[in-house]
Amino acid sequence: MEFKILKKQIGIEKQIDDFLDKVSESGLLFKDGVEAYLQGSMEDFKTKLEQIANAERIGDSLRRGLEERLYRQTLIPESRGDVLELLESMDTLLDQFKGALWRFDIEYPEICSEFIADFMDLVAKVVESVESMVLSARAFFKDANSVADHMHKVSFWEKQSDKISTRLQKSVFKREDLRLSHRMQIRDFVRQVDEIADAAEDVADRLSIYVIKRSL
Amino acid sequence: MFAFFLTSGLFLGWSLGANDAANVFGTAVGSRMIKFITAAICCSVFVVIGSVISGTGASHTLGKLGSVNAIAGAFIVAFAAATSVYLMTKAGYPVSTSQAVVGAIIGWNLFSGSLTDFNALVKIVMTWVACPILAAIFSIIFYKIFAFFITRAKIHMFTLDKFTRYGLVLAGIFGSYSLGANNIANVMGVFVPVSPFSDISFYGIFKLTSAQQLFFIGGVAIAVGVFTYSKRVMMTVGEGIMELSPVAALIVVWSHSIVLFLFASQGLEGFLTRHGLPAIPLVPVSSSQAIVGSIIGLGILKGGRGLRWRTLGGISGGWVATPVIAALISFISLFFLQNVFQQQTYRPLTYILTPDAVERIQQAGISSKDIKELVGMELTSAVKFSSALSNRISLTRKDRDFIIESSEIDEIAVDKESIARVKIDWITESQKKAIEKMDGRVFIHKWQFDEALAEASPEWRFRTNDKTFNQDLKNKLDFIHKSVR
Numbered sequence: 001m002e003f004k005i006l007k008k009q010i011g012i013e014k015q016i017d018d019f020l021d022k023v024s025e026s027g028l029l030f031k032d033g034v035e036a037y038l039q040g041s042m043e044d045f046k047t048k049l050e051q052i053a054n055a056e057r058i059g060d061s062l063r064r065g066l067e068e069r070l071y072r073q074t075l076i077p078e079s080r081g082d083v084l085e086l087l088e089s090m091d092t093l094l095d096q097f098k099g100a101l102w103r104f105d106i107e108y109p110e111i112c113s114e115f116i117a118d119f120m121d122l123v124a125k126v127v128e129s130v131e132s133m134v135l136s137a138r139a140f141f142k143d144a145n146s147v148a149d150h151m152h153k154v155s156f157w158e159k160q161s162d163k164i165s166t167r168l169q170k171s172v173f174k175r176e177d178l179r180l181s182h183r184m185q186i187r188d189f190v191r192q193v194d195e196i197a198d199a200a201e202d203v204a205d206r207l208s209i210y211v212i213k214r215s216l
Numbered sequence: 217m218f219a220f221f222l223t224s225g226l227f228l229g230w231s232l233g234a235n236d237a238a239n240v241f242g243t244a245v246g247s248r249m250i251k252f253i254t255a256a257i258c259c260s261v262f263v264v265i266g267s268v269i270s271g272t273g274a275s276h277t278l279g280k281l282g283s284v285n286a287i288a289g290a291f292i293v294a295f296a297a298a299t300s301v302y303l304m305t306k307a308g309y310p311v312s313t314s315q316a317v318v319g320a321i322i323g324w325n326l327f328s329g330s331l332t333d334f335n336a337l338v339k340i341v342m343t344w345v346a347c348p349i350l351a352a353i354f355s356i357i358f359y360k361i362f363a364f365f366i367t368r369a370k371i372h373m374f375t376l377d378k379f380t381r382y383g384l385v386l387a388g389i390f391g392s393y394s395l396g397a398n399n400i401a402n403v404m405g406v407f408v409p410v411s412p413f414s415d416i417s418f419y420g421i422f423k424l425t426s427a428q429q430l431f432f433i434g435g436v437a438i439a440v441g442v443f444t445y446s447k448r449v450m451m452t453v454g455e456g457i458m459e460l461s462p463v464a465a466l467i468v469v470w471s472h473s474i475v476l477f478l479f480a481s482q483g484l485e486g487f488l489t490r491h492g493l494p495a496i497p498l499v500p501v502s503s504s505q506a507i508v509g510s511i512i513g514l515g516i517l518k519g520g521r522g523l524r525w526r527t528l529g530g531i532s533g534g535w536v537a538t539p540v541i542a543a544l545i546s547f548i549s550l551f552f553l554q555n556v557f558q559q560q561t562y563r564p565l566t567y568i569l570t571p572d573a574v575e576r577i578q579q580a581g582i583s584s585k586d587i588k589e590l591v592g593m594e595l596t597s598a599v600k601f602s603s604a605l606s607n608r609i610s611l612t613r614k615d616r617d618f619i620i621e622s623s624e625i626d627e628i629a630v631d632k633e634s635i636a637r638v639k640i641d642w643i644t645e646s647q648k649k650a651i652e653k654m655d656g657r658v659f660i661h662k663w664q665f666d667e668a669l670a671e672a673s674p675e676w677r678f679r680t681n682d683k684t685f686n687q688d689l690k691n692k693l694d695f696i697h698k699s700v701r
Binding site: 145 | 247248249251367370371372373374375377461462
């Protein structure tokens with residue numbers, strides 16, 4: 001009985017690493033996908049769409065597998081609830097990246113050339129905040145003391161993306177030559193991307209509580 | 217009749233299992249690292265193994281109940297101790313079964329007019345105070361060491377979970393083995409000399425002695441107690457006093473085991489003295505009190521806020537109440553068994569300062585002129601004799617006990633039939649021959665029988681500075697007295 005648990009626990013450590021890899025990967029795919037779209041490389045964009053959908057599917061499967069194992073084998077009883085909440089929150093980030101990229105495919109927004117630089121900057125900062133969140137989560141499993149080293153960066157990047165988002169939305173609405181509906185559409189895209197960083201910061205706040213709870 | 221008397225030993229075993237399983241698996245189950253059923257299975261299996269295997273080494277140990285000199289008395293004493301522990305188990309409190317037995321024996325002493333060793337009472341009170349303090353200190357030290365290494369080692373959460381689980385199971389298994397090994401003599405030892413079982417040989421390959429069979433039955437009784445009624449106390453220990461994280465659960469159970477090993481292991485003491493090393497003093501410790509002390513230690517480390525003081529108050533009340541209730545039940549039940557059911561609950565002993573006894577006392581360097589008027593006088597209980605002595609002369613407790621032992625009239629008449637009753641698998645050829653030489657002799661005092669054996673064979677002689685050997689020899693002699701009588 002104990003050896004079976006030993007084998008599966010090694011699998012679980014790798015499973016968690018794989019899952020966090022998928023979250024990180026989804027951020028990078030999102031950035032590449034938006035870049036491809038804004039540059040007009042539609043084939044590239046379609047490829048990134050498929051890849052991010054795949055990453056989301058694998059991430060879901062890994063998360064469900066982890067949840068099942070944690071409950072079935074009654075592992076880490078004192079932190080199980082927190083770990084499951086963390087995994088679900090990270091999965092939500094993954095879903096948000098996928099949702100945001102697929103929205104490009106559904107609505108085909110026209111992003112004016114003057115907004116592209118800021119838009120890419122916003123995407124980069126949002127991806128950085130999620131990356132810092134992934135590093136915080138990895139540290140939570142291995143070295144709780146170093147979680148704080150990465151967590152403050154999540155807030156930093158979130159504030160940076162808020163600034164760019166506000167600046168970008170103001171620039172969009174200054175363009176009176178654009179139809180109101182067009183300006184609102186671009187604003188919605190900007191907001192949706194910015195909300196990913198907000199969500200990452202929320203996860204970081206909850207993670208700081210999990211770290212405090214996880215005392216010996 | 218034997219089967220009837222055995223039931224109280226089985227009840228005592230059951231109570232022991234129900235209450236003491238918490239000391240070895242309580243923190244593991246309470247922190248939800250191990251399921252109760254897994255803990256119960258591991259505990260039961262290893263308790264039985266510990267009982268039977270240790271039985272090989274301790275089949276001549278009567279246990280504490282050996283001081284009760286009639287089987288009906290032993291029945292009541294075991295029953296009283298078991299009932300007291302059962303009541304505490306029902307309340308969910310971890311208590312010391314040994315202290316319950318001592319309390320019940322004190323009840324028997326009061327009823328039979330035997331002397332109560334004041335030391336035993338002092339030991340119990342000391343245990344209530346010293347043992348939890350010691351255990352708390354150890355758990356604080358271990359926690360500091362663990363925390364230091366775990367934070368620096370940067371172990372993955374799941375790896376730590378795995379090692380903690382293994383550690384808890386290992387601690388539980390060793391603890392269960394010790395539980396069976398250390399307690400089976402108290403539960404079943406007194407029934408060994410009167411056991412109706414005969415040795416069973418399996419195709420000449422290995423033998424199960426009658427003592428081992430009895431210990432197996434006792435072990436099964438403990439195991440049944442673990443399975444049927446131990447969850448309540450396990451949950452008190454595991455989460456009732458303080459919420460324990462899995463690592464804290466591991467620290468608590470290991471510090472409890474180390475305290476018992478360092479301060480109660482005669483094996484360790486013997487090892488140290490044999491190699492000329494300073495021995496760790498054997499402080500009276502109790503498994504139940506050590507586990508509670510370990511938890512308190514961690515609670516204090518975290519500022520005392522996590523401790524449920526009300527539960528602790530109830531537990532310490534339980535520690536005090538256990539021997540008291542056992543003594544009361546014992547005394548009252550003995551009265552009923554003796555007077556209503558006409559059973560002999562004690563063999564009345566008389567005390568006479570015979571010329572041989574006086575000579576022995578003088579040879580030990582104790583002055584006998586002040587007690588000359590007691591010579592030849594027959595006194596019908598140890599309490600009366602002790603009172604008569606203290607009215608005439610001031611004596612140390614050791615000297616008083618020596619005089620009482622020397623004067624005790626407890627006739628041993630040795631013949632071929634009584635020699636055959638001695639189960640001889642744990643004595644040497646030389647020791648066996650010495651016993652056979654006693655054939656046809658009658659001894660008025662037990663010490664005369666012991667001295668005759670020592671004269672017949674050097675293997676029956678006490679050794680200077682070998683506490684372990686001497687204690688073992690005393691156990692063997694007590695056992696032979698009971699068998700040969």
